[in-house]
Amino acid sequence: MKIATGNDLATGDVVWWDGEGWSRHVEEAVDVGDHGAALIAREDAARRVNAAYVIDAEATPQGPRPAHIKDRIRARGPTVRADLNIAPADTAAGSWVI
Amino acid sequence: MYKYDTYDQSIVDARVEEFRDQVARRMAGELTEDQFKPLRLMNGLYLQLHAYMLRVAVPYGTLDSRQMHMLAHIARKYDKGYGHFTTRQNIQYNWIELKDAGDILADLATVEMHAIQTSGNCIRNTTSDQYAGAAADEVADPRPWAELLRQWSTFHPEFTYLPRKFKVAIIASDEDRAAMRLHDIGLQLTQNEAGETGFKVYVGGGMGRTPMVAPLIRDFLPAADYLSYLEACLRVYNRYGRRDNIYKARIKILVHEIGADEYRRQVEEEFLHVKTLGIDPPAEEFERINAFFAQPAWEQGLSDELDLSDPDFKLWVDQNVFAHKAPGYAIATISLKPIGGIPGDASADQIDLMADLAETYSFDELRVTHSQNIVLPHVRKADLYTLWQKLDAAGLATANLDLISDMIACPGLDYCSLANARSIPVAQKISQRFADREADLGELKLKISGCINACGHHHAGHIGILGVDRKGTENYQLLLGGSGAEDASLGRITGPGFDEDGIVDAIERTLDRYVATREPGERFLDTYRRVGFETFKEAIYG
Numbered sequence: 001m002k003i004a005t006g007n008d009l010a011t012g013d014v015v016w017w018d019g020e021g022w023s024r025h026v027e028e029a030v031d032v033g034d035h036g037a038a039l040i041a042r043e044d045a046a047r048r049v050n051a052a053y054v055i056d057a058e059a060t061p062q063g064p065r066p067a068h069i070k071d072r073i074r075a076r077g078p079t080v081r082a083d084l085n086i087a088p089a090d091t092a093a094g095s096w097v098i
Numbered sequence: 099m100y101k102y103d104t105y106d107q108s109i110v111d112a113r114v115e116e117f118r119d120q121v122a123r124r125m126a127g128e129l130t131e132d133q134f135k136p137l138r139l140m141n142g143l144y145l146q147l148h149a150y151m152l153r154v155a156v157p158y159g160t161l162d163s164r165q166m167h168m169l170a171h172i173a174r175k176y177d178k179g180y181g182h183f184t185t186r187q188n189i190q191y192n193w194i195e196l197k198d199a200g201d202i203l204a205d206l207a208t209v210e211m212h213a214i215q216t217s218g219n220c221i222r223n224t225t226s227d228q229y230a231g232a233a234a235d236e237v238a239d240p241r242p243w244a245e246l247l248r249q250w251s252t253f254h255p256e257f258t259y260l261p262r263k264f265k266v267a268i269i270a271s272d273e274d275r276a277a278m279r280l281h282d283i284g285l286q287l288t289q290n291e292a293g294e295t296g297f298k299v300y301v302g303g304g305m306g307r308t309p310m311v312a313p314l315i316r317d318f319l320p321a322a323d324y325l326s327y328l329e330a331c332l333r334v335y336n337r338y339g340r341r342d343n344i345y346k347a348r349i350k351i352l353v354h355e356i357g358a359d360e361y362r363r364q365v366e367e368e369f370l371h372v373k374t375l376g377i378d379p380p381a382e383e384f385e386r387i388n389a390f391f392a393q394p395a396w397e398q399g400l401s402d403e404l405d406l407s408d409p410d411f412k413l414w415v416d417q418n419v420f421a422h423k424a425p426g427y428a429i430a431t432i433s434l435k436p437i438g439g440i441p442g443d444a445s446a447d448q449i450d451l452m453a454d455l456a457e458t459y460s461f462d463e464l465r466v467t468h469s470q471n472i473v474l475p476h477v478r479k480a481d482l483y484t485l486w487q488k489l490d491a492a493g494l495a496t497a498n499l500d501l502i503s504d505m506i507a508c509p510g511l512d513y514c515s516l517a518n519a520r521s522i523p524v525a526q527k528i529s530q531r532f533a534d535r536e537a538d539l540g541e542l543k544l545k546i547s548g549c550i551n552a553c554g555h556h557h558a559g560h561i562g563i564l565g566v567d568r569k570g571t572e573n574y575q576l577l578l579g580g581s582g583a584e585d586a587s588l589g590r591i592t593g594p595g596f597d598e599d600g601i602v603d604a605i606e607r608t609l610d611r612y613v614a615t616r617e618p619g620e621r622f623l624d625t626y627r628r629v630g631f632e633t634f635k636e637a638i639y640g
């Protein structure tokens with residue numbers, strides 16, 4: 001599947017397109033199919049997101065898992081600061097990223 | 099320390115207001131990201147993996163406790179309670195929100211700080227020896243010259259749109275603690291036989307994808323010609339430097355392609371012209387700047403005696419304390435490399451504590467080092483023990499300066515959008531694996547970068563590690579034999595790369611071979627240079 005991601009314009013937070021808006025949680029990302037480029041152009045113009053791009057992801061029962069480690073690190077936070085991760089309670093987060 | 103005059107303060111204040119307005123226009127949609135990006139980069143604001151990142155300038159690595167407290171305040175108020183000290187003697191914050199950027203710069207301006215010249219194709223913040231003004235082995239304090247360079251280069255229109263960024267380092271002793279020859283221009287303050295002050299000028303060093311050690315271009319540049327000659331060096335570059343290819347746009351490529359002799363000839367020719375323009379300031383102006391760097395009021399007649407009966411304290415003194423020029427004083431390095439920690443990171447509380455300790459024990463002064471540590475430059479020997487106890491209580495007394503765990507590591511894929519691989523977890527594993535042996539291993543400079551940009555100086559490590567992307571997975575190449583010191587050299591890649599655990603094992607095999615082949619008194623680098631690359635390659639790959 002293809003999902004869209006970027007950083008929130010004002011806060012810089014990593015965000016994922018959830019079909020209606022931008023979510024902080026990759027689990028909520030939806031397949032954008034072939035519409036990624038148009039979506040990004042529109043959202044960029046609306047100033048909701050910065051430096052957005054479309055990536056490949058694997059659909060899993062827990063939600064999309066980005067194909068590249070870089071986007072998995074973006075989804076969770078730095079691997080070396082579990083305390084700052086977006087899902088610190090998720091003990092499986094480590095193996096999800098690597 | 100240098101103190102802003104009204105001109106300095108007004109240009110910094112004006113820049114804050116200008117940027118505040120630019121941020122507001124970006125948030126209101128009047129500026130696109132393409133329009134805004136060059137503006138934010140001129141103010142040190144990058145977009146990284148998780149958020150915006152702000153790089154704050156610490157000119158030549160010197161700051162006072164008031165400024166250090168401000169760095170803690172920013173970490174606490176606008177970031178997630180910590181900052182990352184960099185190899186360019188600056189500090190980076192990883193979690194900045196765009197909407198706060200103007201306020202942060204305004205806060206910084208109240209303590210004479212800013213983020214100017216920390217990004218973009220300008221003359222970047224000049225770096226220097228972290229022991230400047232205190233080291234027993236220096237000719238004179240190099241920082242007034244760095245400050246003069248700052249004043250000349252800040253917002254200089256000719257140097258604001260160079261082909262690429264431009265980095266200068268200035269040192270003043272034969273021991274190079276600032277990787278001077280790996281800069282676009284490296285300057286060594288020296289004296290000639292007549293006792294006059296001048297500079298050795300090296301041009302065309304750098305790291306990145308085409309690392310070079312700078313060749314000597316002038317062996318004695320009289321101090322009176324300082325700015326004219328630098329201007330000539332830059333003009334020749336600005337004229338010929340390649341703007342069509344960013345990888346070839348560095349001065350190191352120009353000097354390499356036309357050769358040091360031809361580059362020198364052109365600079366000397368240009369210099370004859372530039373010298374007629376009257377760029378060099380009158381002696382009084384230099385003296386005005388120099389006066390800000392007057393020696394602190396060191397007490398006279400102090401004893402050099404030190405009670406080393408506490409073995410842990412002795413370890414720290416042996417490793418982290420360096421000779422001071424004044425009797426009874428010492429230079430103390432605070433390691434930001436706890437075993438298994440994140441190299442160069444410090445919490446807001448630690449930053450505040452270091453500021454307080456500087457105020458009490460070091461004439462209010464601190465330094466950031468290019469190997470991502472903090473220095474208290476003027477500590478009375480009689481205070482060292484108390485200082486050490488206070489540091490120890492805050493986890494800041496690791497006695498590992500220049501040992502393997504005192505490594506340089508860039509942020510890598512945990513934070514950096516350009517990265518191929520993570521640097522920090524590798525650093526942590528190496529630190530943990532070798533901590534028990536490191537005293538025996540002796541001086542060993544290990545440096546890690548997460549990509550070819552080489553922010554972690556991997557080419558200049560006795561042992562270097564470079565993160566690469568191998569079909570979407572992290573992979574690490576091993577380099578041996580580099581040095582950023584006075585014996586500067588570039589490391590050589592040993593062969594195929596390793597995964598995260600594999601690279602730590604490969605380093606272990608390297609070190610075992612070193613221990614087995616070293617002669618008494620030899621550092622790893624000395625043994626490597628004596629026995630050669632192949633011996634180690636064989637140890638690593640069998």
Ligand code: HEM
Nearest residue numbers: 184185186262280304305306307508509514516551552553
């Ligand atoms: C995380 C954000 C960072 C980004 C986006 C970044 C970007 C870059 C890039 C693109 C280069 C290559 C420049 C060139 O080849 O001309 C570079 C070089 C460099 N950076 Fe960084 N960097 C970052 C962080 C750091 C940090 C944390 C340090 C210090 C630990 C640092 C110190 C350096 C140094 C010393 C060089 C080598 C300059 C040379 O080629 O001589 N950078 N950086």
Ligand code: SF4
Nearest residue numbers: 508514517548549553
């Ligand atoms: S070396 Fe590469 S990965 Fe490391 S900070 Fe620099 S640009 Fe990022």
